[in-house]
Amino acid sequence: MKMARAIGVRWFVVMALGLLYAVPLAAQDAYAPQPTAADVVPPAPTTVDTLKTAPTLTDAEVARARLFVSPSSLRLPGNPEAAPIVPDAADGGAAPEPPQDDEFCCDSRHLGLTMIEIGVVLLAPWYFNRHVSDDSTAAITWDAYKRNIVQGFEWDADNFNTNMFGHPFGGALYFNAATSNGYNFWQASVFTWMGSFIWEMFGEANRPAINDWAATTLGGIGLGESFNRTSRMVWNNSATGFGRTLRELGGFALNPTGGASRLFRGEWTKVGKNPDGRIPIASNGMMQVGARHTGQTGTNEPKTSGYYGFWWVYGNPFVISEEQKPYDAFSLSFQLNANTDKSRLGRLQTQGTLWGKTLRESEKSTQVMHFTQFFDYINNEVIETGGSSLALSFMSRWKLSDTWTLTARAEPSALLIWGIDSEYSTFTGRSYDMGAGAGARLWGGLRYKGQDIVDVGYLLFWQHTLNGAIGDHLLSFIGVRGQYPILGDFGLGATYFLTVQDSYYRDFPDVFRRFPEGRLYATYFFRGPSR
Numbered sequence: 160m161k162m163a164r165a166i167g168v169r170w171f172v173v174m175a176l177g178l179l180y181a182v183p184l185a186a187q188d189a190y191a192p193q194p195t196a197a198d199v200v201p202p203a204p205t206t207v208d209t210l211k212t213a214p215t216l217t218d219a220e221v222a223r224a225r226l227f228v229s230p231s232s233l234r235l236p237g238n239p240e241a242a243p244i245v246p247d248a249a250d251g252g253a254a255p256e257p258p259q260d261d262e263f264c265c266d267s268r269h270l271g272l273t274m275i276e277i278g279v280v281l282l283a284p285w286y287f288n289r290h291v292s293d294d295s296t297a298a299i300t301w302d303a304y305k306r307n308i309v310q311g312f313e314w315d316a317d318n319f320n321t322n323m324f325g326h327p328f329g330g331a332l333y334f335n336a337a338t339s340n341g342y343n344f345w346q347a348s349v350f351t352w353m354g355s356f357i358w359e360m361f362g363e364a365n366r367p368a369i370n371d372w373a374a375t376t377l378g379g380i381g382l383g384e385s386f387n388r389t390s391r392m393v394w395n396n397s398a399t400g401f402g403r404t405l406r407e408l409g410g411f412a413l414n415p416t417g418g419a420s421r422l423f424r425g426e427w428t429k430v431g432k433n434p435d436g437r438i439p440i441a442s443n444g445m446m447q448v449g450a451r452h453t454g455q456t457g458t459n460e461p462k463t464s465g466y467y468g469f470w471w472v473y474g475n476p477f478v479i480s481e482e483q484k485p486y487d488a489f490s491l492s493f494q495l496n497a498n499t500d501k502s503r504l505g506r507l508q509t510q511g512t513l514w515g516k517t518l519r520e521s522e523k524s525t526q527v528m529h530f531t532q533f534f535d536y537i538n539n540e541v542i543e544t545g546g547s548s549l550a551l552s553f554m555s556r557w558k559l560s561d562t563w564t565l566t567a568r569a570e571p572s573a574l575l576i577w578g579i580d581s582e583y584s585t586f587t588g589r590s591y592d593m594g595a596g597a598g599a600r601l602w603g604g605l606r607y608k609g610q611d612i613v614d615v616g617y618l619l620f621w622q623h624t625l626n627g628a629i630g631d632h633l634l635s636f637i638g639v640r641g642q643y644p645i646l647g648d649f650g651l652g653a654t655y656f657l658t659v660q661d662s663y664y665r666d667f668p669d670v671f672r673r674f675p676e677g678r679l680y681a682t683y684f685f686r687g688p689s690r
Contacts, residue, residue, distance in 0.1 A: 265341030276336035314626035315368035316588025330379015339420035377547035381534035390414035449680025486511040546577035583628035592627030630664035
């Protein structure tokens with residue numbers, strides 16, 4: 160598990176770099192017309208810690224956005240739609256060849272390759288733990304197998320990073336071993352469940368952990384489909400030359416098992432048609448660089464440190480097609496903290512629509528309902544909390560005028576597997592309690608000419624501890640964000656939010672904590688491909 164955590168965090172840095180490279184590459188594939196202001200409304204943030212959604216395009220901004228997304232205006236390598244340029248060494252010394260009729264996966268499912276990839280994902284950490292790090296948990300015997308089967312599941316003592324990030328990251332590898340070999344979302348979810356079960360029962364000498372099984376399966380599904388769809392935008396089967404190689408490497412960083420499948424089938428160099436649905440109806444996002452100041456929190460002194468934030472919004476939750484599929488609309492965001500914080504990866508969150516229905520639609524307003532899956536991982540000096548949850552999302556959008564738009568969300572939630580830090584859980588070997596519960600997410604935002612001006616959000620989570628210091632945790636976030644565009648897609652902003660944790664224990668004194676935090680930052684909005 161130490162190996163899995165270490166590799167997971169480092170690989171995520173690689174994935175973050177892959178996303179930065181993927182944005183312009185995916186943007187140059189916007190072959191169809193750009194959206195109008197009413198077309199692109201992204202999902203709201205998953206917690207108040209984000210308090211940010213990507214902007215919508217106004218009609219006035221479309222022409223300016225085309226300078227970024229129009230294929231004919233880009234000169235990036237591997238772009239077959241760009242205007243003719245003089246071939247150079249970066250493109251292999253020749254102009255791109257026209258697309259051929261080679262077939263790509265997958266009209267049929269490939270069980271054999273799926274199982275081989277899942278087997279590699281299972282065997283690699285076991286081999287490292289057993290023969291490199293000499294971890295005693297990898298010294299598996301037949302007696303250990305028998306005990307695991309007879310005695311069954313328990314709760315493990317792994318740290319927060321391992322259980323709430325490392326295991327879901329591994330689950331994403333199982334998931335995309337299946338999606339890259341012809342299996343759909345629901346079928347790939349079964350492979351994720353199966354891969355996690357095999358590891359828990361037979362991958363370690365200690366007893367299987369029920370919390371690991373749940374976190375790997377649920378978190379792996381959410382992360383896996385987000386990485387799957389994003390990597391599909393990066394891979395361009397019609398690209399050639401050095402740019403094609405960079406695309407394959409960028410997609411591999413985002414989706415390792417999917418990239419391995421393409422490599423095995425020879426698709427890294429094959430030229431052909433792109434799959435239907437590769438480009439979503441809308442996509443956009445934001446990058447944020449700034450400073451965050453946390454007030455005094457218990458024994459921690461006030462502190463100021465730098466951070467980098469990234470938000471990616473795929474699809475449009477207000478547009479529900481008759482052929483809708485899970486994660487037709489989703490958001491993916493993460494935050495990298497300065498090395499002075501307790502964790503370099505401070506936040507990783509996804510939310511994806513599983514099923515939706517339009518409730519009401521008119522010229523001035525639209526109301527929709529979605530069944531939504533959430534994955535939250537928050538780990539910094541203020542608090543460590545997160546897990547997987549499901550919500551019923553009620554979303555509304557009102558056109559106040561030609562320039563002003565109001566968007567709101569209300570989401571009652573069920574916390575399926577959740578962790579939150581605790582002062583008294585050290586006897587479990589952890590710094591946090593594990594449990595389940597319920598919650599609600601509320602958010603509202605006001606936009607002017609497609610850019611966010613003011614956001615307000617409130618979240619309330621109740622977790623009942625199932626393993627740890629028995630009791631109940633009430634966790635709430637409230638925040639306000641203001642932002643103003645300064646020059647085109649560049650802007651400045653400020654955020655203030657307050658985290659409140661009230662913990663009521665059965666066998667220990669109750670604990671009440673408050674965590675104020677303020678941020679100042681610069682932002683850059685980018686427009687992804689649309690059709």
